[in-house]
Amino acid sequence: MRVLNPLRVQMxxxxxxxxxxxxxxxxxxxxxxxxxxxxxxxxxxxxxxxQFALGGVPLVNHAQAIAQSRSKMRSLQLLxxxxxxxxxTVMARDAAHLKEMVGLVGGVPVLVKLLQGQxxxxxxxxxxxxxxxxxxxxxxxxxxxxxxxxxxxxTSQDVRVLVxxxxxVAAVRRRPRxxxxxxxxxxxxxxxxMELSPGQRATAEKATRLVGLEVAAVDLLxxxxxxxxxxxxxxxxxxxxxxxxxxxxxxPIIIRAEELVAGAEPVSMPDLLPPRGxxxxxxxxxxAPRRKKSSRTPTSGAGGA
Numbered sequence: 001m002r003v004l005n006p007l008r009v010q011m012x013x014x015x016x017x018x019x020x021x022x023x024x025x026x027x028x029x030x031x032x033x034x035x036x037x038x039x040x041x042x043x044x045x046x047x048x049x050x051q052f053a054l055g056g057v058p059l060v061n062h063a064q065a066i067a068q069s070r071s072k073m074r075s076l077q078l079l080x081x082x083x084x085x086x087x088x089t090v091m092a093r094d095a096a097h098l099k100e101m102v103g104l105v106g107g108v109p110v111l112v113k114l115l116q117g118q119x120x121x122x123x124x125x126x127x128x129x130x131x132x133x134x135x136x137x138x139x140x141x142x143x144x145x146x147x148x149x150x151x152x153x154x155t156s157q158d159v160r161v162l163v164x165x166x167x168x169v170a171a172v173r174r175r176p177r178x179x180x181x182x183x184x185x186x187x188x189x190x191x192x193x194m195e196l197s198p199g200q201r202a203t204a205e206k207a208t209r210l211v212g213l214e215v216a217a218v219d220l221l222x223x224x225x226x227x228x229x230x231x232x233x234x235x236x237x238x239x240x241x242x243x244x245x246x247x248x249x250x251x252p253i254i255i256r257a258e259e260l261v262a263g264a265e266p267v268s269m270p271d272l273l274p275p276r277g278x279x280x281x282x283x284x285x286x287x288a289p290r291r292k293k294s295s296r297t298p299t300s301g302a303g304g305a
Contacts, residue, residue, distance in 0.1 A: 003300045006037060006045040018054035032257045034060045034215075034300045036235050042070065052299075058260040060253065061234055065212035069234040072113065072147055075211060079229055082210050084203065087111075087150035087221060087228045095136040098148045108132060111151040111230065125151055149230055156223040161196065161204035162236060162249060163216050165256040168201045170245050191244040203227045214260070215253055 010021040020027045033052045037045035050063040069075055073091045080086050088105040092098050102110060109127040112135055122139075126132040139146070158174045175190040196204075204218040207229045217236030221228045238249045 006048045009048045011051045030299045032058045066234040085228045090148045105150040109151045111149040113147040156221045161218045163208040164252040171196045193245045
C-alpha cells in the first residue's frame with residue numbers, strides 16, 4: 001500500500017486520456033484507491049479522486065458520493081426524500097438567525113454545526129439557551145452555512161454506526177461533552193460499545209446506500225425507537241471506535257477494496273467483528289484473490305479526515 005498526499009498529485013487531461021503524476025513523476029498503475037480527503041483540501045482532493053476514476057481505477061468511495069456527504073443540507077434532503085427520518089434542522093448563513101429559529105427544532109438541547117467554507121467543521125451540543133447564545137456569539141462572523149439540529153438527550157441514544165460494503169460492522173454509543181466545540185462529535189465524547197438493533201442496522205445501511213458510499217459512519221439518534229439520521233460521514237475516524245470495541249475495523253475496509261478489484265459481491269460479515277488477530281466466522285483468513293500477475297498497488301489518499 002502507498003499513501004499519497006493529494007496536494008502532491010498533478011493531473012493531466014487531453015480529451016483522450018487521464019494521467020496522474022506524483023511529484024511530477026508518472027504514477028505507476030494502481031489496483032484500488034481508498035480516499036481520505038481532508039475538508040481543507042476538499043475540492044482539489046476530490047478532483048484527484050475523480051481522475052483515478054477516469055483512469056478506470058476502482059474507488060472505495062467515489063468523489064461524487066464524498067461530496068454529497070459533505071454537503072450536509074443536501075445530504076439530509078436526499079435522505080428525507082427517500083423516507084429516512086431526520087432531526088428537525090435549520091440552516092442559515094448568519095448565526096444570529098439561528099438564535100431566532102431555535103423553536104423550529106424543538107428548543108434546547110440542540111446540535112450546532114459550524115461549516116466555514118472548506119476549512120473548519122465544528123460541532124457543539126448546547127443544552128440551554130444561555131449556552132446556545134454563548135456559542136453563537138463565539139462563532140458570529142467566523143463561519144457560514146450554520147446548521148442547527150434537534151438533539152434530544154434525555155430520552156435518546158446518540159449512535160455511530162460504521163458501514164462497510166453495505167453492511168453495518170460496528171457501533172458505539174456516544175455521550176458528547178456539552179458546551180464544547182469539537183472538530184467532530186467523536187472527539188472528546190465518551191464512547192461505549194453497543195449491539196445494534198435490527199432497525200438501527202437497517203437505517204444505517206440504507207442511509208449509506210442512498211448517499212452512495214462504500215465506507216461511512218452514520219450518526220443517528222434513537223429516540224425511544226424512533227430513528228433519526230443526522231449525518232453520514234465519508235471519512236470516519238477508526239482509532240476511537242477500535243479502542244472501545246476491541247475490533248480491527250481496517251480489515252473489513254481492506255476486504256471490501258479487494259472485492260472491488262475482483263468485481264466480487266460483498267462477503268458476509270458478522271454483526272460484530274472479534275478482537276484483532278482472531279479470524280471471524282464468515283471472513284476469509286487471508287485477503288481475497290487479486291488479479292493475476294498484477295504489478296499495481298493499492299493507493300490511499302492522505303490529507304486527514
